[in-house]
Amino acid sequence: MDSKKSKTQKEKIILAGEIAKQIKVYIKPLIKKGVPLLEIAEKIENKIKELGGEPSFPTNLSIDNIAAHYTPSHNDETLAHGLLKVDFGAHVDGWTSDTAFSIDLENNEENKKLIEASKQALDNAIKFVKEGNPTTGGIGKIVQETIESHGFSPIVNLSGHEMDQYELHAGLTIPNINDQTDIPLKNGLYAIEPFSTNGNGKVHDGSPSGIYALTNDKMPRSEIARDVLEFIIEKYQTLPFCSRWVVNVLGTKALFGLRQLEDNGNLHNFAQLVELKGSKVAQSENTILIEKECVIVTTE
Numbered sequence: 001m002d003s004k005k006s007k008t009q010k011e012k013i014i015l016a017g018e019i020a021k022q023i024k025v026y027i028k029p030l031i032k033k034g035v036p037l038l039e040i041a042e043k044i045e046n047k048i049k050e051l052g053g054e055p056s057f058p059t060n061l062s063i064d065n066i067a068a069h070y071t072p073s074h075n076d077e078t079l080a081h082g083l084l085k086v087d088f089g090a091h092v093d094g095w096t097s098d099t100a101f102s103i104d105l106e107n108n109e110e111n112k113k114l115i116e117a118s119k120q121a122l123d124n125a126i127k128f129v130k131e132g133n134p135t136t137g138g139i140g141k142i143v144q145e146t147i148e149s150h151g152f153s154p155i156v157n158l159s160g161h162e163m164d165q166y167e168l169h170a171g172l173t174i175p176n177i178n179d180q181t182d183i184p185l186k187n188g189l190y191a192i193e194p195f196s197t198n199g200n201g202k203v204h205d206g207s208p209s210g211i212y213a214l215t216n217d218k219m220p221r222s223e224i225a226r227d228v229l230e231f232i233i234e235k236y237q238t239l240p241f242c243s244r245w246v247v248n249v250l251g252t253k254a255l256f257g258l259r260q261l262e263d264n265g266n267l268h269n270f271a272q273l274v275e276l277k278g279s280k281v282a283q284s285e286n287t288i289l290i291e292k293e294c295v296i297v298t299t300e
Contacts, residue, residue, distance in 0.1 A: 009095060013189060013289055016097040017298025019053045019090040024101065033105040035080045037061045038072040048090045056089030056096040056168060058211050058242035067155060067195055067281040068273045069209040074247040083111045085283045091239065094166035098191040099299040100285035114196050114282035117150035121194035122284040129288060130295045134185045141178035143194045153201035155281065160192040166238045191287050199279025205271035210243040212267045220264045228257035229266060
């Protein structure tokens with residue numbers, strides 16, 4: 001990344017990570033048992049904008065056995081409790097950061113141990129990357145061995161990912177187990193995100209999350225659906241968004257438009273990801289920028 005254009009990209013990547021770092025410092029003291037999830041999500045997303053970025057994706061606030069993809073709806077009344085995963089990111093002109101932490105809101109020893117297992121797995125994985133010549137399977141092996149050393153299981157069908165401009169999931173996936181892939185990580189931007197569980201280590205699709213991604217821009221017949229589609233294309237491009245964001249701008253009529261767009265094949269509605277046995281899950285995540293000379297953890 002030594003050209004003028006590349007330097008500008010790097011500055012945006014670093015800024016997106018810096019925003020995420022500041023958000024973590026800002027939001028952690030505000031998350032307490034009984035606080036509405038909607039309030040937490042909106043504080044995170046508003047602060048991202050205040051700091052000069054935009055959310056990379058809707059804030060995920062997933063409790064206990066929901067591993068990922070729970071974001072509050074516009075009228076959500078769920079209160080924070082249990083083992084809460086807080087997963088969010090910022091982007092600057094499409095260059096993203098992606099980070100997550102878990103909080104025990106029950107003063108529960110097993111929750112704390114699950115959190116420590118995922119945190120230590122993340123730390124060990126990043127240390128391995130910094131040592132040089134990392135591979136996908138090598139990272140997965142470190143994550144798996146670390147979590148299993150705590151007496152828990154990694155989530156085998158969730159993974160980290162490469163990122164590119166306006167692409168949150170691009171190119172390589174980074175497993176949480178040793179899958180024998182051993183593909184070298186080239187210079188680029190990656191998210192590493194270990195999930196630990198006291199269950200059997202798999203997730204399945206649960207209820208629709210209200211988190212969407214644009215799959216094509218073919219125009220629907222309905223006027224409201226067309227209005228919603230034009231708004232999505234202009235505002236979010238290929239990055240994930242949620243019904244709450246659209247309703248906040250266009251009103252509740254947008255829910256009808258979103259349903260029509262889904263039926264028309266314009267949108268993919270992500271499912272909540274739920275631990276197969278209903279067991280608890282903890283998550284830790286940071287973004288790393290791999291360059292020829294060094295590895296930068298942009299969100300830490």
